[in-house]
Amino acid sequence: KMxxxxxxxxxxxxxxxxxxxxxxxxxxxxxxxTLANSFLPNDFFGFPxxxxxxYFSDPIPDRSKQVMREYGLSIPFDxxxxxxxxxxxxxxxxxxxxxxxxxxxxxxxxxxxxxxxxSKHTITIISPSSLLLDFESNNKFISAEIVxxxxxxxxxPSSSMSSSMSSSMSSSPSILRNEYAPHxxxxxxxxxxxxxxxxxxxxxxxxGDYALIVDVGANEDGMPYLLKIISQLKFLGVxxxxxxxxxxxxxxxxxxRFFENDPLASDLNITIYGTKDTLNKITTKFETKEVKHxxxxxxxxxxxxxxxxPGHTSGSMSLFHYPSRCVIAGDHITGVGSSVLxxxxxxxxxxxxxxTEALIQLNPRIAIPAHGPPCYQPVSLLxxxxxxxxxxxxxxxxxxxAGNITPDQILNKVYPDLHPALVMSA
Numbered sequence: 121k122m123x124x125x126x127x128x129x130x131x132x133x134x135x136x137x138x139x140x141x142x143x144x145x146x147x148x149x150x151x152x153x154t155l156a157n158s159f160l161p162n163d164f165f166g167f168p169x170x171x172x173x174x175y176f177s178d179p180i181p182d183r184s185k186q187v188m189r190e191y192g193l194s195i196p197f198d199x200x201x202x203x204x205x206x207x208x209x210x211x212x213x214x215x216x217x218x219x220x221x222x223x224x225x226x227x228x229x230x231x232x233x234x235x236x237x238x239s240k241h242t243i244t245i246i247s248p249s250s251l252l253l254d255f256e257s258n259n260k261f262i263s264a265e266i267v268x269x270x271x272x273x274x275x276x277p278s279s280s281m282s283s284s285m286s287s288s289m290s291s292s293p294s295i296l297r298n299e300y301a302p303h304x305x306x307x308x309x310x311x312x313x314x315x316x317x318x319x320x321x322x323x324x325x326x327x328g329d330y331a332l333i334v335d336v337g338a339n340e341d342g343m344p345y346l347l348k349i350i351s352q353l354k355f356l357g358v359x360x361x362x363x364x365x366x367x368x369x370x371x372x373x374x375x376x377r378f379f380e381n382d383p384l385a386s387d388l389n390i391t392i393y394g395t396k397d398t399l400n401k402i403t404t405k406f407e408t409k410e411v412k413h414x415x416x417x418x419x420x421x422x423x424x425x426x427x428x429x430p431g432h433t434s435g436s437m438s439l440f441h442y443p444s445r446c447v448i449a450g451d452h453i454t455g456v457g458s459s460v461l462x463x464x465x466x467x468x469x470x471x472x473x474x475x476t477e478a479l480i481q482l483n484p485r486i487a488i489p490a491h492g493p494p495c496y497q498p499v500s501l502l503x504x505x506x507x508x509x510x511x512x513x514x515x516x517x518x519x520x521x522a523g524n525i526t527p528d529q530i531l532n533k534v535y536p537d538l539h540p541a542l543v544m545s546a
Contacts, residue, residue: 133223167266251270
C-alpha cells in the first residue's frame, strides 16, 4: 500500500453577516513555483489557510489568528465569533492526505479589507453562489474540497450527488467531494490494480435521466462503493447508464460483473462503449457500441469528445470536456510516475509519444488519470513525459553502443538500483 503522509490544514472562511459574502484568495504563483502537493494549486481560488506536518494542538482562534497574520489581514474579532464549519479529509491518492479544518468567522463587514502588498495571493470578496457560478461557467478554478464547502454554504441543489453521498457514506470519506471540474465527479474505488495504487478512479457525469461512468474497476472491496453510487444515481432519476471503458485491463472493467449480477442495476438501460479492440477483449451481457476518435458522448446536455490515445495499449481511449478543458485520460496519465506500456496489449512507444503530443495540443487545464490524484498542470506534465521517455531511450542506445547487448545487460546499466518488483515493468 502507498505510504501515507498527513498534512494538517486550517482554513478560515470569513463571511460578512450583512450579505453572506466571503473572502477568498487567488494563488497567483507561477505554475513552477507551486508545489506538486500544494493545497491551493496555481491559479486556483480558495480560503486563507496554513499547513502543518503535525496536528494542530492550539485552539481554533489562535491558529485562525496565525492565518490572518500569514495573509496580512487586519480583521477585529473575538473568540465567540468562531465556529468549526466542517472537517474534511482528502483521498490518499499519492501518499499525501490533507486533513482540513474549516473554521467559520462571521464579521460585521468585509467592505474595508485591504489587499496585502506584496503578496503571492490576491483577495476577492464574493458571494458563495457567485463563486460557484464562476466555477460552473469554467471561469474560475476551485479545488474539490473548496467546491464541496461552497455547495454546503449555498445549499446548492446541484450538490445533491455529493451531499447525499455524504450522509450515506460518511464512514468512507475518500469517496466524497471530488468534483474536479463542474459536475464532473471522480470516485477512487478500491480495485485490483498495480502498486503503488490501490484504487481506480471512476468518473461520473450526470444530467437528467442520463449518466455516464468512465471505467468500472471495482474489486470485492470496491463493490459497496460502486453500488451506493449507482443507488444514488437512481435516486436522482437516472434510467440510462453509459459505461465508457478507456481500455480492457481488468482494473478498469472488473466492476461490470456487479452490474450484471446485482438486482440494483437490473432496471437500468446500460450500454458499454469502447474501441473495437477493447470490446473484443471483454465479455458482457449488455449492449456494446464501438466508438472512434472524434465521436461525441452525450450525457443529457453534456458533450464529451472521444480521443483515440494509444500507447499504453493499442485500444486506449480518453475523453475531453472542452468547456472545462478537462481530459479523462485513462492510463495514459498517472498520478504518480508515468504509464507502463503493455506490450502484450499493443503498447507502443511511438504511439505513446504521438498521443502525448496530441494531448498537449488540446491545452488541457485539468487531467483526471485512472489512478492517483488529478493534475492541474497537465501540459507541463505531458512535456515532462516526452522529455523523460526520450532521455531514457538515449540512455538505452548509449548502453547498447557501449557493448551491453542483452536486455539484462541494458537493464542493469540503465536501471542500476531498480527494485526487483519493478524489473518486468522496466
